[in-house]
Amino acid sequence: MSLSRSDFQVICDWITPYSRVLDLGCGNGELLNELSSNQGVSGYGIEIDDKNISQCIKAGINVIQRDLDMGLSDFDEESFDFVILSLTLQASSYPHRLLGEMLRVGAEGIVTFPNFGNITSRIQLGLGGRMPVNRTLPMEWYNTPNVHLCTLKDFEELCEKLGIEILERRAVSHNNKTGPGLKLFPNLFGEIALYRFRKKPS
Amino acid sequence: MPEVQAQDTVGLVKSSTLLFDQPLALACGETLNAYRLVYETYGELNSTRDNAILVCHALSGTHHLAGYYSEDDPKPGWWENLVGPGKVIDTNRFFVVGVNNLGGCHGSTGPTATNPNTDKPYGPDFPMVTVADWVESQNRLTQKLGIEQWAAIIGGSLGGMQVLQWSIDYPDRLRHAIVIAASPKLTAQNIAFNEVARQAIRTDPDFHDGHYYEHNTIPEKGLRIARMLGHLTYLSDDIMAEKFGRDLRQNAINFDYGIEFQVESYLRHQADRFVGTFDANTYLLMTKALDYFDPAAEVGSDLSAVLAKACADFFVVSFTGDWRFSPQRSHEIVKALHDNDLNVSYAEIESHHGHDAFLLALPQYLSVFGAYMDRIASECTK
Numbered sequence: 001m002s003l004s005r006s007d008f009q010v011i012c013d014w015i016t017p018y019s020r021v022l023d024l025g026c027g028n029g030e031l032l033n034e035l036s037s038n039q040g041v042s043g044y045g046i047e048i049d050d051k052n053i054s055q056c057i058k059a060g061i062n063v064i065q066r067d068l069d070m071g072l073s074d075f076d077e078e079s080f081d082f083v084i085l086s087l088t089l090q091a092s093s094y095p096h097r098l099l100g101e102m103l104r105v106g107a108e109g110i111v112t113f114p115n116f117g118n119i120t121s122r123i124q125l126g127l128g129g130r131m132p133v134n135r136t137l138p139m140e141w142y143n144t145p146n147v148h149l150c151t152l153k154d155f156e157e158l159c160e161k162l163g164i165e166i167l168e169r170r171a172v173s174h175n176n177k178t179g180p181g182l183k184l185f186p187n188l189f190g191e192i193a194l195y196r197f198r199k200k201p202s
Numbered sequence: 203m204p205e206v207q208a209q210d211t212v213g214l215v216k217s218s219t220l221l222f223d224q225p226l227a228l229a230c231g232e233t234l235n236a237y238r239l240v241y242e243t244y245g246e247l248n249s250t251r252d253n254a255i256l257v258c259h260a261l262s263g264t265h266h267l268a269g270y271y272s273e274d275d276p277k278p279g280w281w282e283n284l285v286g287p288g289k290v291i292d293t294n295r296f297f298v299v300g301v302n303n304l305g306g307c308h309g310s311t312g313p314t315a316t317n318p319n320t321d322k323p324y325g326p327d328f329p330m331v332t333v334a335d336w337v338e339s340q341n342r343l344t345q346k347l348g349i350e351q352w353a354a355i356i357g358g359s360l361g362g363m364q365v366l367q368w369s370i371d372y373p374d375r376l377r378h379a380i381v382i383a384a385s386p387k388l389t390a391q392n393i394a395f396n397e398v399a400r401q402a403i404r405t406d407p408d409f410h411d412g413h414y415y416e417h418n419t420i421p422e423k424g425l426r427i428a429r430m431l432g433h434l435t436y437l438s439d440d441i442m443a444e445k446f447g448r449d450l451r452q453n454a455i456n457f458d459y460g461i462e463f464q465v466e467s468y469l470r471h472q473a474d475r476f477v478g479t480f481d482a483n484t485y486l487l488m489t490k491a492l493d494y495f496d497p498a499a500e501v502g503s504d505l506s507a508v509l510a511k512a513c514a515d516f517f518v519v520s521f522t523g524d525w526r527f528s529p530q531r532s533h534e535i536v537k538a539l540h541d542n543d544l545n546v547s548y549a550e551i552e553s554h555h556g557h558d559a560f561l562l563a564l565p566q567y568l569s570v571f572g573a574y575m576d577r578i579a580s581e582c583t584k
Binding site for chain 2: 020042044050053054055056057058060061062063064065066074075076079
């Protein structure tokens, strides 16, 4: 088995077998396909792109064509065990609302995003004086869909504000390596940040 | 029949008729003691009989989905764009069945048929039929055709409503339900349009309370207006602007009530075509069936509760430019389905073609629909 993205492997490890999952921005359905074939997971993907919809349907994935910015109002409270948002948070118009929605419809949320605090980005912006363009953020500032970039620190601060309890955190590089540097300084060396979280028990 | 199409059309086709003599109790309280259903089939039923697909038609549709009746037939069936060898509903892989609904005017028993009690056409005495009645009659056809379970039941618009009803009334008789440009019930605006159409027909002096056959006439004026109105609601403002704009038929305005704008010419042409082929009493019945459709009504308008009976896998499609049955209506269906943890995929096709988009060969529509049909084909015995 080889998954095309380094964050997918971690997500698969975090998801309990046979659970119900909602994958927001599910792309071509690769993650859901993996989860359903190997872990007996069921659920739905939400996606907006026409090509991805065709590919999901071809792969036999339950996919619903929707704009995430329209919210998840069609889903009832606690419909899912996990709600996944992989490399999509930074492209959503209202990340804070989306996080709230995720924990309304699901028991746990899993979010992955490109870490804007990564050293490459810091050098490009801090020393080069230009918006970072690198492996994780390949587009130029004017054509990138990523309108809400953040660092691990930023994300954790927002979670605190929203009453979200972080259950697990991982920072990985593109090839899914987690060396000692990544463990000690995740916000500096992590290219992709991964979080598993839930509502703070009241 | 154009020769160039010979490759991807089912070609020459014939209809068949079956007589049903087991009484059918209708939702309105009346009973039809016997009735005929006319249908067409394309492709071959495989040895395990698991590749059968039923296509339910919309308001003015028929059992004639694809192909031609003769070499000189100028027009193919109404879903020629999608049904045929190598097409989305691939007749090389599936055994496809189209059936004319009860109350129709293309061969199945309806107002134009002879009432055995009077030896005259039923006319307005033909009982009101509902979507559930159609599904019941189609289920009897299913049994006569020796089909235990449809690989899929597919329908657009009013056809999609029949698919929903099938999934509720006979959940284990279909593996896939494909619901296109449909709605779980009509809105007040939808019903209002239907009522204007009905009033146009019923107030035509040639209507004779529905007994116009005996007067050797038809309520042509009313039927024309009904069709023109209906047709308007199947198109969108954008597509009408694109097709006709304010183009004039001749180069100048004549200051009279003749056909001046191209759009007027188009509407009259649509009306002309319809009047020759469609019965006014059938039109009234079909619009009533649309108005009455509301499967959730029996469970406190809770669509999720009524669809709890369903067990098919669903594919729901809507079109952005469809204001008759807007994507919002399809969202309601999709919500009710995932509320029940059913397998459902939903595609919202970008289109400015209005409600009629479901009849067209739009690339993204063909892509997602084709992908879904591939999935169904892969589950059928080769």
